[in-house]
Amino acid sequence: MLTLPYEEPDMTYEPRFGANYPRGSLPDLEPNPIHSLNVTSDPEREGEEEPDPIHSLDITSNPEREGEEEPDPIHSLDITSDPEEGDISEREDEEEEREDDIQQDENGHPRKRGPRRKKLTKGRQERVTVRRHEANARERSRMHGLNDALESLRKVVPCYSKTQKLSKIETLRLAKNYIWALSETLSAGKKPDLLGFVQTLCKGLSQPTTNLVAGCLQLKARSFLTDHNGEVTYPGSTAHYDNMYPYPGADLGTAPGQACSTLVSGKPSYHSRHYSYGGQYEPYYDHTSPEGGREGHLGGQISPPLNFNGIFSLKHDEPEEYGKSGHYGMRYNSVPGHGSLSSASMYRVSPEGRLHYELHLRSAGQTHKAETQSQ
């Protein structure tokens, strides 16, 4: 629901292997044989489940089989080699259990020929099962780690709510936009344009996520919606701009009405939304968005314009306060006496506490306290 087709050029691709069988081409499955581990295909064994035509184990690691035809497009169990085959008694055991090739498949077509199948011994079957279970556990653990990292990411992107979590894909998109927006701010070397910042933040996000971010940022989503082409549209009134965010004029060192009046009076457009914050800065949105607003410049490459030979430092205080409220604001804080804009600070504000993010730009000859703060 949250996810809309994003601007990834093409999400479809050629699979590396033959795993993507058209579902229609598969035989009808039992109600739920899906993930069972089938290590035998002996149809005579009573009381056992039907082999899963999809996920049954197919171990064909015998290098001698290279170049042979695939034994079966569906992963039927076919264990044809075992590194431990040197054991004579086991070999005899296998010889007994070796089954003749089934001459016909279920459709009456002759089966492909290949190495004669042999059934698993109990011990080997157990080993296969154990290895599979271990691999499953590792995979679960790996995915949990991935999800943990994603959760960490959720907490540092501008909109975080425990009650309404961003989906994975939206989290990544928002994070990318966030990085982009911050990078633009840094590369511009001037105080950020709030509206533009939020617009960049919401580029390509789904409507629900845009609304969520808007809610978090106390903005009206419609004021920075983008159209189908990724262009920002302003559907009419701008009257609500001045209550989009509680503009911290004091924090910015400008009169409260100063920047806001620019917001209201100026018809903002994505390419001309340069608020004057005192009028001392040149327009800096000469390029646009993470989503290819600069045709021919990035050539489809989506990467933030981070330069300056600088680094980010993200100071995230009191994370436990985070998420206590679903209502956050964003404000920017100038540092008195830092007219050079070597440092820009940004807050996420909740009623309970203020989270202070400081962006420190280290450029030639500049040293900032970020370096002295523990990471």
Add this chain to the structure above:
DNA sequence: TAGGCCATCTGGTCCT
């Protein structure tokens, strides 16, 4: 009920 999102299982490939 359809669609989105997610967790999980699974097997192929790559890497150490």
Add this chain to the structure above:
DNA sequence: AGGACCAGATGGCCTA
């Protein structure tokens, strides 16, 4: 050889 990584497949849950 074994683990990591990846992507396909599937079912469950939730929401509009």
